[in-house]
Amino acid sequence: MPEAAVSKLLVAYSTRYGSTRVIAEAVASVLEQKGAQVDVLSVEEVESLAGYDAAVIGAPVHVGRWVREARDFAAGFAGELRAMPVAVFAAGIALARDPDKSDELATAWMKGVRNLLQPVAAAAFAGELDTSKLSVVWKILLAVIRAPRGDYRDWDKIRTWADSIAAPLGIEGASGESSGQRL
Numbered sequence: 001m002p003e004a005a006v007s008k009l010l011v012a013y014s015t016r017y018g019s020t021r022v023i024a025e026a027v028a029s030v031l032e033q034k035g036a037q038v039d040v041l042s043v044e045e046v047e048s049l050a051g052y053d054a055a056v057i058g059a060p061v062h063v064g065r066w067v068r069e070a071r072d073f074a075a076g077f078a079g080e081l082r083a084m085p086v087a088v089f090a091a092g093i094a095l096a097r098d099p100d101k102s103d104e105l106a107t108a109w110m111k112g113v114r115n116l117l118q119p120v121a122a123a124a125f126a127g128e129l130d131t132s133k134l135s136v137v138w139k140i141l142l143a144v145i146r147a148p149r150g151d152y153r154d155w156d157k158i159r160t161w162a163d164s165i166a167a168p169l170g171i172e173g174a175s176g177e178s179s180g181q182r183l
């Protein structure tokens with residue numbers, strides 16, 4: 001029997017300043033083109049995972065790990081999420097300086113959630129940092145560690161990754177490329 005196509009996918013994101021939401025929307029748009037029916041919701045908006053066949057969760061990194069809301073979401077829904085294919089991503093400004101460290105930082109930033117959910121894919125992306133929105137304390141701290149300011153989101157990289165996770169998430173490719181095999 002051929003495996004059924006994913007009928008419904010959740011892209012859940014957390015964001016403090018808005019830029020990770022736009023990454024989540026770009027990922028969702030690619031997966032929609034692959035044939036999935038996609039809801040994009042902030043982690044605070046998700047009340048239930050009933051009806052979803054797979055999920056993508058994305059969050060910014062603060063002080064070396066996913067922000068608390070995303071960690072709480074993963075922990076709170078761990079039972080349901082472990083029963084479906086899940087992909088995770090993180091956005092941090094450190095990758096603006098060291099784009100080659102993407103695999104290393106994807107491991108370091110999401111260690112906890114990777115152990116908890118065993119995701120089928122995990123990626124780290126360069127994000128956006130606008131220090132004008134921050135408190136004086138954070139402005140000083142980020143200046144001390146010389147965090148780069150600006151928008152470093154690499155849309156080609158983000159869309160390429162989204163394309164690559166369609167098959168592991170069980171989406172039957174609209175292009176016919178995906179085998180729908182779950183890893």
Ligand SMILES: Cc1cc2nc3c(=O)[nH]c(=O)nc-3n(C[C@H](O)[C@H](O)[C@H](O)COP(=O)(O)O)c2cc1C
Nearest residue numbers: 015016017019020060062063064092093094127128
């Ligand atoms: C308080 C604070 C702490 C941060 N800590 C890190 C960090 O440890 N590593 C990193 O790469 N980026 C760090 N960043 C940068 C954010 O992860 C990055 O700007 C992200 O793209 C913001 O996403 P958002 O616009 O969705 O909130 C920090 C930003 C803030 C405001």
